[in-house]
Amino acid sequence: MKAQNTQTFNSDDFAQWPGRYRANLLNKVSGFKSAHLVGTANPQGQHNLAMFNSIVHVGANPPYIGFVLRPRTVPRHTFSNILETKYYTLNQVHQGIFKQAHQTSAKYDQGISEFSATGLTPGFWEDFYAPFVKESHIKMGLEFEEYHEIKANDTLFVVGKLVMLSLPSDVVNEDGHLDLASLNTVAIGGLDSYYQTSLLETLPYAQP
Amino acid sequence: MKAQNTQTFNSDDFAQWPGRYRANLLNKVSGFKSAHLVGTANPQGQHNLAMFNSIVHVGANPPYIGFVLRPRTVPRHTFSNILETKYYTLNQVHQGIFKQAHQTSAKYDQGISEFSATGLTPGFWEDFYAPFVKESHIKMGLEFEEYHEIKANDTLFVVGKLVMLSLPSDVVNEDGHLDLASLNTVAIGGLDSYYQTSLLETLPYAQP
Numbered sequence: 001m002k003a004q005n006t007q008t009f010n011s012d013d014f015a016q017w018p019g020r021y022r023a024n025l026l027n028k029v030s031g032f033k034s035a036h037l038v039g040t041a042n043p044q045g046q047h048n049l050a051m052f053n054s055i056v057h058v059g060a061n062p063p064y065i066g067f068v069l070r071p072r073t074v075p076r077h078t079f080s081n082i083l084e085t086k087y088y089t090l091n092q093v094h095q096g097i098f099k100q101a102h103q104t105s106a107k108y109d110q111g112i113s114e115f116s117a118t119g120l121t122p123g124f125w126e127d128f129y130a131p132f133v134k135e136s137h138i139k140m141g142l143e144f145e146e147y148h149e150i151k152a153n154d155t156l157f158v159v160g161k162l163v164m165l166s167l168p169s170d171v172v173n174e175d176g177h178l179d180l181a182s183l184n185t186v187a188i189g190g191l192d193s194y195y196q197t198s199l200l201e202t203l204p205y206a207q208p
Numbered sequence: 209m210k211a212q213n214t215q216t217f218n219s220d221d222f223a224q225w226p227g228r229y230r231a232n233l234l235n236k237v238s239g240f241k242s243a244h245l246v247g248t249a250n251p252q253g254q255h256n257l258a259m260f261n262s263i264v265h266v267g268a269n270p271p272y273i274g275f276v277l278r279p280r281t282v283p284r285h286t287f288s289n290i291l292e293t294k295y296y297t298l299n300q301v302h303q304g305i306f307k308q309a310h311q312t313s314a315k316y317d318q319g320i321s322e323f324s325a326t327g328l329t330p331g332f333w334e335d336f337y338a339p340f341v342k343e344s345h346i347k348m349g350l351e352f353e354e355y356h357e358i359k360a361n362d363t364l365f366v367v368g369k370l371v372m373l374s375l376p377s378d379v380v381n382e383d384g385h386l387d388l389a390s391l392n393t394v395a396i397g398g399l400d401s402y403y404q405t406s407l408l409e410t411l412p413y414a415q416p
Contacts, residue, residue, distance in 0.1 A: 006376060007374065007377050008333065008373065008374040009373045010373075011270070011371050014270065014373075018384075021384035022269055022384065023269070024385050025380055025385075025386060026370070027268060028385065028386045029346050029373060029375065030242060030263050030264070030298070030348070031244060031263060031346075031388065031393060031395075032241070032388060032393065032395040033265070034240045034241065035239070036239060053265070056238070056241070056264055056275075057234075057238050057261070058276055058358060058360070058363055060230055060231045061223075061230055061234075062361075064358070064361055065238055067264075068264050090238070098409075099411065104414075105413075106416045109416070125216065140238070145360045150266060150274070150354065150356075150367055152267070152353045152354060152367055155266055155267060155272075157356060161219075161360065162219075162222070162234070164217070164218055165216065165218075165222075165237060166214050168213065168214060169214065175228065175229060175232055176229035176230065176233035177401070178232075178233060178237065179401070180236065180240060180397045180403070185239055185240065186240075187240040187405055189387070192410050192412070193385070193407060193411075194409055194411065195389060195395070195407055196405065197403040198403060198405075199402075200306065200402045200403060201306075203306075203307065203400050206310055206313045207314050
């Protein structure tokens with residue numbers, strides 16, 4: 001990209017933008033996110049699947065993963081299922097399923113599973129309550145650990161411990177590196193723009 | 209990618225992996241992240257710049273952004289500067305600066321600014337204490353809002369309110385959409401693998 005003029009906005013500008021313009025732009029300025037389907041089941045065994053773009057790495061040993069959740073909007077059932085059953089899955093979205101994954105964000109009637117509504121297939125590990133998505137290349141099983149209420153806007157930061165991990169054979173090298181592009185993993189901009197990627201470079205540990 | 213065999217691992221396996229293998233793999237399985245440089249200044253005005261891959265969208269109206277920080281490891285000064293001065297910047301990393309951005313993670317001696325060490329240029333908005341990175345295409349100024357201690361592993365989730373936003377003219381469409389690929393914004397896998405992207409599709413709001 002060539003150098004070009006810069007625009008600068010402040011809080012007063014944000015407040016005056018039309019709601020949809022503000023939501024689209026402010027979801028996108030914070031950069032690429034991962035796209036994951038969160039799989040849960042309620043205590044009666046009904047499956048739920050919801051799209052999240054806010055998964056972050058919290059630690060590797062032991063492994064913890066966090067995500068931001070808006071309890072008062074869509075998705076409605078994910079958090080209550082996590083609290084009641086303690087288990088959930090994170091299923092990485094790739095190019096072959098991104099349209100079905102996006103479709104899980106539609107407001108289906110009570111009693112309709114997003115799995116059957118979108119044609120994705122629930123799968124199970126032995127002794128793990130929540131369903132994973134069979135079509136995902138990387139499937140993670142988490143045990144709920146803690147949540148924090150963000151006072152600023154009543155969202156939640158939910159942290160779980162990674163206890164199960166399924167991934168294709170022969171995609172991890174001897175140093176533990178995994179090329180997400182080779183799995184066709186998508187990156188997401190905001191809530192709706194899906195991107196394919198290609199590796200620029202893996203850089204060595206930086207030294208002064 | 210063709211269907212292929214799947215491997216499944218559990219907590220016992222994770223604990224037995226060599227440390228570096230575990231860190232590499234478990235940083236990468238949670239998918240693409242954004243790469244941002246966090247710019248701060250200490251009360252004496254010395255600048256600090258540190259790379260983070262854990263930025264998440266917390267809200268759009270008013271706009272809040274969060275990130276995960278490990279206070280007991282690198283980067284050492286970012287959190288204390290945020291607490292003492294209340295202001296920080298998030299500067300999006302693009303293909304033209306990803307090597308310099310990665311280099312900020314080296315452990316420089318006290319008194320050396322990562323700006324001068326890596327050749328990036330500090331810039332300032334009027335009445336905003338923390339420096340931004342002039343070379344970034346998207347520069348965000350945040351006011352510290354709150355932090356939460358993750359009990360599981362003593363990391364922190366830091367939330368700030370977006371109060372300043374600079375971006376190139378003519379990159380936002382009338383609906384507020386911004387194509388991150390057109391800005392050469394990179395996505396990051398784990399802590400070291402940088403990716404370029406291209407837009408697959410922007411999908412409409414999902415309906416049942």
